[in-house]
Amino acid sequence: MDQEILRKNIVALDAYTPGLSIDEIRQKYNCASIIKMASNENPLGVPPLAAEAIRRHAEEAFRYPRGGNPRLVKALARHHDVPENTIICGNGSDEIIDLLIRMLCEPREHAIVCFNPCFSLYPIQARISDIAVESTPLRDDFSFDFDALLGKVDARSRLVFLTTPDNPSGYCPPLSDVRAFAETLLERFPRCLLVIDEAYVDFCEHEEEHSLLRAKAMLPNTVCMRTFSKSFGLAGLRLGYAVVPEILADAYWRARLPFSVNLLAEEAGLAALADHAFRDETLRVVKEGRKTISENLTRMGCTVMPSEANFLLFSLPSGHDVNECFTTLLSKGIIIRTLKGYNLPNHLRVSVGNEAENKAFLAAMDDYLR
Ligand SMILES: *Cc1c(COP(=O)(O)O)cnc(C)c1O
Numbered sequence: 001m002d003q004e005i006l007r008k009n010i011v012a013l014d015a016y017t018p019g020l021s022i023d024e025i026r027q028k029y030n031c032a033s034i035i036k037m038a039s040n041e042n043p044l045g046v047p048p049l050a051a052e053a054i055r056r057h058a059e060e061a062f063r064y065p066r067g068g069n070p071r072l073v074k075a076l077a078r079h080h081d082v083p084e085n086t087i088i089c090g091n092g093s094d095e096i097i098d099l100l101i102r103m104l105c106e107p108r109e110h111a112i113v114c115f116n117p118c119f120s121l122y123p124i125q126a127r128i129s130d131i132a133v134e135s136t137p138l139r140d141d142f143s144f145d146f147d148a149l150l151g152k153v154d155a156r157s158r159l160v161f162l163t164t165p166d167n168p169s170g171y172c173p174p175l176s177d178v179r180a181f182a183e184t185l186l187e188r189f190p191r192c193l194l195v196i197d198e199a200y201v202d203f204c205e206h207e208e209e210h211s212l213l214r215a216k217a218m219l220p221n222t223v224c225m226r227t228f229s230k231s232f233g234l235a236g237l238r239l240g241y242a243v244v245p246e247i248l249a250d251a252y253w254r255a256r257l258p259f260s261v262n263l264l265a266e267e268a269g270l271a272a273l274a275d276h277a278f279r280d281e282t283l284r285v286v287k288e289g290r291k292t293i294s295e296n297l298t299r300m301g302c303t304v305m306p307s308e309a310n311f312l313l314f315s316l317p318s319g320h321d322v323n324e325c326f327t328t329l330l331s332k333g334i335i336i337r338t339l340k341g342y343n344l345p346n347h348l349r350v351s352v353g354n355e356a357e358n359k360a361f362l363a364a365m366d367d368y369l370r
Pocket residue numbers: 040091092093094095119163167197199226227228229230235238239240
């Protein structure tokens with residue numbers, strides 16, 4: 001057997017590169033305690049009510065879940081005050097991204113449009129299906145040039161992807177800019193949907209000024225994606241959802257693998273939605289930690305991008321090497337993220353941790369930069 005047996009898109013594919021896992025680093029560096037600040041996970045762990053729900057339902061895991069996740073859909077519709085027939089759920093936002101592309105784009109005919117750099121899953125899932133990717137660069141300060149983005153849209157485009165706040169920069173455009181872009185798109189390219197990935201939007205200082213969903217400013221051509229992986233603390237269970245035009249929701253439930261959201265993920269998601277104390281504390285810890293890390297890295301001479309998310313993008317003072325910094329931190333058991341995959345070889349990204357983790361990270365950075 002050789003590579004000839006594979007489709008040519010698969011041979012040419014660069015896989016998504018996840019942040020290093022705790023096990024990998026524990027083995028390699030033989031560290032007792034590992035601090036992971038690489039994948040923007042929740043610094044407080046799993047919501048207590050969700051952990052309890054997982055334990056309570058463990059004995060039911062031999063059953064198939066109910067098809068279509070109706071209880072979760074109902075709870076999410078209530079949470080966002082939108083009709084139930086506009087909610088879709090998936091095995092992480094990742095599954096929703098993949099299915100949106102496959103439901104709307106004909107291979108070798110249609111295209112998706114995004115900024116460069118962007119969340120790498122958008123182009124990866126498009127390329128698997130032989131769908132073209134058109135992109136325009138972010139500005140030097142990582143802000144969005146919407147005119148340039150619109151310039152990449154044409155009659156072949158079926159999806160435009162925006163991440164607000166953006167990963168890896170933390171930049172978040174004003175709602176009015178996003179809304180104006182959606183209106184122009186609807187007028188000029190009515191067959192092209194705007195997908196707004198709001199994975200981090202609840203970490204914004206003022207969510208209502210940045211979320212189309214929260215502001216009830218959705219248009220007939222907009223999709224808003226959310227996830228349970230970040231502020232809801234359930235990344236390992238894989239649960240995401242989106243609010244979409246009705247016709248798309250109907251198609252999604254027909255096209256999705258029947259049981260991709262598993263029984264424990266659904267129960268945990270329902271419980272996480274109800275755990276208000278956990279979420280309030282998460283948002284408080286992240287906003288405070290973001291400020292502390294940003295102020296201290298700046299004091300050490302780093303250039304830190306303003307961020308509305310639960311991570312910070314920064315570059316080192318001149319004379320310091322990103323990879324050396326990354327491996328020095330690794331040797332102390334602290335995992336952050338290099339950004340070669342995003343074409344940002346001179347930047348690092350750190351996820352906001354809890355108070356003790358932030359302190360350890362800042363001490364290690366101070367040591368390294370001295
Ligand atoms: C973390 C993240 C998500 C969430 O993905 P899941 O599959 O729900 O874990 C979505 N979009 C972006 C840009 C992210 O960084």
